[in-house]
Amino acid sequence: MALQSKRERRHFPDWDNPQECIFQRVAIDLEACDGCKLCTLVCPANVLEVYGEKGRKKARVKASQRGCISCNNCRAICENGAIGATQANDFVGFYRQLGRGNFAMPRRF
Amino acid sequence: MTESNAAVARFEDAEEVERSLGRVARISEVPEGADWNAVEQVMLQRRSIRRYKRRQVPAHLIRRMLEVGRYAPSQGNCQPWKFVVVRDADVIQGMEDYCVAACQKLSRGLDYTTHPVGSWRHRITRAKARLFNRLQPNMLHPVPMTVVTAIAEGRFAVFHRAPTVILLLMDTRGIGSPEIDIGICGTNIVLAAQSLGLGTCWVGFSKFLNQSREWCARLGMEHPFELTEAITVGYPVGDPSHLIARDTHEIAWLEGGKKEVLY
Numbered sequence: 001m002a003l004q005s006k007r008e009r010r011h012f013p014d015w016d017n018p019q020e021c022i023f024q025r026v027a028i029d030l031e032a033c034d035g036c037k038l039c040t041l042v043c044p045a046n047v048l049e050v051y052g053e054k055g056r057k058k059a060r061v062k063a064s065q066r067g068c069i070s071c072n073n074c075r076a077i078c079e080n081g082a083i084g085a086t087q088a089n090d091f092v093g094f095y096r097q098l099g100r101g102n103f104a105m106p107r108r109f
Numbered sequence: 110m111t112e113s114n115a116a117v118a119r120f121e122d123a124e125e126v127e128r129s130l131g132r133v134a135r136i137s138e139v140p141e142g143a144d145w146n147a148v149e150q151v152m153l154q155r156r157s158i159r160r161y162k163r164r165q166v167p168a169h170l171i172r173r174m175l176e177v178g179r180y181a182p183s184q185g186n187c188q189p190w191k192f193v194v195v196r197d198a199d200v201i202q203g204m205e206d207y208c209v210a211a212c213q214k215l216s217r218g219l220d221y222t223t224h225p226v227g228s229w230r231h232r233i234t235r236a237k238a239r240l241f242n243r244l245q246p247n248m249l250h251p252v253p254m255t256v257v258t259a260i261a262e263g264r265f266a267v268f269h270r271a272p273t274v275i276l277l278l279m280d281t282r283g284i285g286s287p288e289i290d291i292g293i294c295g296t297n298i299v300l301a302a303q304s305l306g307l308g309t310c311w312v313g314f315s316k317f318l319n320q321s322r323e324w325c326a327r328l329g330m331e332h333p334f335e336l337t338e339a340i341t342v343g344y345p346v347g348d349p350s351h352l353i354a355r356d357t358h359e360i361a362w363l364e365g366g367k368k369e370v371l372y
Contacts, residue, residue: 005141007233015221015238015254041347072355075351084353084354095251101358103357104357104372105352105353108143109141109142
């Protein structure tokens with residue numbers, strides 16, 4: 001049995017359709033976020049920004065942006081562990097993700 | 110015994126030879142659940158770094174990285190690589206400008222998301238993109254296409270304003286699949302960099318430079334050599350060393366006459 005039907009393989013998702021190109025939205029713990037801005041600098045997809053007044057700034061995902069690749073660079077640079085992607089992105093049709101399990105931290109076997 | 114049988118016998122006897130010599134090499138036992146060793150730690154902490162300090166990387170560290178690159182495994186030991194190290198800001202800027210212009214052309218020609226839905230421009234570029242998507246499904250994946258437009262609009266830098274850029278050139282006459290050897294060689298380089306406290310990022314968009322006769326001549330990308338990947342190098346901004354979660358992938362495990370699926 002094929003993993004993808006012919007019909008699925010022929011379907012290329014629309015780049016700007018959020019139902020067809022499902023990009024992760026990172027989760028942000030607003031209690032822990034200190035608005036340091038480092039995550040917005042290292043995000044390769046440029047989907048993060050800080051908002052709020054001085055002294056109480058927080059990170060958030062930009063409203064109009066697509067493209068988070070779940071690389072977790074934001075998590076890697078966050079001193080407070082306040083931000084991170086918990087899932088991979090997915091697509092419909094030709095690019096549908098196959099054979100993926102859940103996200104996991106490095107596991108020692 | 111025929112010659113080929115002799116060869117098989119020699120292969121099977123390898124352990125016997127060791128024993129007969131009385132020089133049995135020790136097996137290092139790693140207990141279950143052991144802490145990460147230094148190499149594993151480096152591999153787990155490596156991130157693709159796109160924000161660098163302005164400070165230049167000492168030349169001897171670049172030489173160290175290339176030195177371990179030289180020892181990467183390759184098919185038939187063909188070593189199908191050639192390195193170009195660029196450390197002049199104006200040359201890197203020139204490469205940047207060329208790749209940005211190429212992205213602008215690509216974005217204008219194919220990225221329908223920049224046009225209002227229903228407009229004739231949207232319709233035409235979308236039809237073109239659909240066609241090219243079939244022809245070049247790897248190039249026109251939705252992820253890099255968002256980046257192409259970000260580069261075209263100046264929201265993203267191709268070479269990340271890094272102080273040093275290493276170009277990995279491939280000898281296209283390499284044995285088997287030389288692209289794989291370039292990947293392995295580059296992996297040695299970026300892991301060495303990580304262990305030296307440096308940050309790196311693979312830059313596939315650098316391949317646009319192959320289309321420029323001028324850059325090919327300037328950087329030595331002439332037949333049989335071809336630019337395959339670039340690696341930016343520099344000191345990372347901030348401390349991107351916290352461990353992160355990643356996807357798990359299906360592992361088919363065949364043992365004891367059974368097949369199990371693990372993640």
